[in-house]
Amino acid sequence: MDSGSALAHPGMANSAMVQQMRKQLMRSATLGLAFMGIAFNPARAADAAAAGKTKAEICAGCHGENGISQTENIPSLAGQPDQFLQWQLVFLRAGSRKSEQMQPIAEEISNEDIRNLGAYFSQLAPPKGPPDNDPNLSKKGAEAARGRGCARCHTDSYAGTKAVARLAGQREEYLVKALHEYKAGLRVGGGVAAMADIAYSLSEEEITALAHYMAHLQ
Numbered sequence: 397m398d399s400g401s402a403l404a405h406p407g408m409a410n411s412a413m414v415q416q417m418r419k420q421l422m423r424s425a426t427l428g429l430a431f432m433g434i435a436f437n438p439a440r441a442a443d444a445a446a447a448g449k450t451k452a453e454i455c456a457g458c459h460g461e462n463g464i465s466q467t468e469n470i471p472s473l474a475g476q477p478d479q480f481l482q483w484q485l486v487f488l489r490a491g492s493r494k495s496e497q498m499q500p501i502a503e504e505i506s507n508e509d510i511r512n513l514g515a516y517f518s519q520l521a522p523p524k525g526p527p528d529n530d531p532n533l534s535k536k537g538a539e540a541a542r543g544r545g546c547a548r549c550h551t552d553s554y555a556g557t558k559a560v561a562r563l564a565g566q567r568e569e570y571l572v573k574a575l576h577e578y579k580a581g582l583r584v585g586g587g588v589a590a591m592a593d594i595a596y597s598l599s600e601e602e603i604t605a606l607a608h609y610m611a612h613l614q
Contacts, residue, residue: 475522537609
């Protein structure tokens with residue numbers, strides 16, 4: 397398809413982008429098969445979490461004490477599902493998910509480190525959204541979330557599950573950033589094909605409303 401036909405038929409461009417992202421996901425999944433033991437055979441939870449706490453000291457500088465970020469565009473990790481955390485570290489270590497800040501760190505961690513970090517952050521109390529200063533915007537975000545079926549993957553409480561991220565209480569500007577990256581085809585990882593389909597058609601108003609709603613969930 398040449399650029400002219402893509403511009404003339406944006407739906408075709410979207411389809412091509414999603415197909416390419418599916419191929420990227422398959423490559424990531426194939427790579428991840430080498431680490432199936434990480435996600436599906438977790439170490440003893442208490443021992444792993446204790447070891448993860450020590451390893452996580454380096455994470456606090458960006459992701460905050462107890463995994464709750466105080467830094468713009470840096471996500472909170474506390475309360476994220478164990479499998480989700482582990483797979484993201486695998487993707488970052490392999491370079492299939494890009495991050496100038498995280499990739500050099502992820503390249504230095506072992507499979508055991510990944511198990512332990514997932515166990516540690518997943519058992520921390522998740523962040524609670526701040527008082528809602530714009531309930532009308534949250535109402536629009538809730539309507540957009542229902543319309544897009546966000547709860548089908550992220551659960552009714554948006555707490556995430558297994559390899560699906562927790563959205564409730566996450567930093568608002570980070571959620572906006574993540575949705576823009578999915579919309580532009582810049583983000584890869586678990587669930588990328590589904591997220592690309594959803595994010596591609598989101599308007600700026602919907603992105604703003606969704607991020608506000610999710611970030612202020614208690």
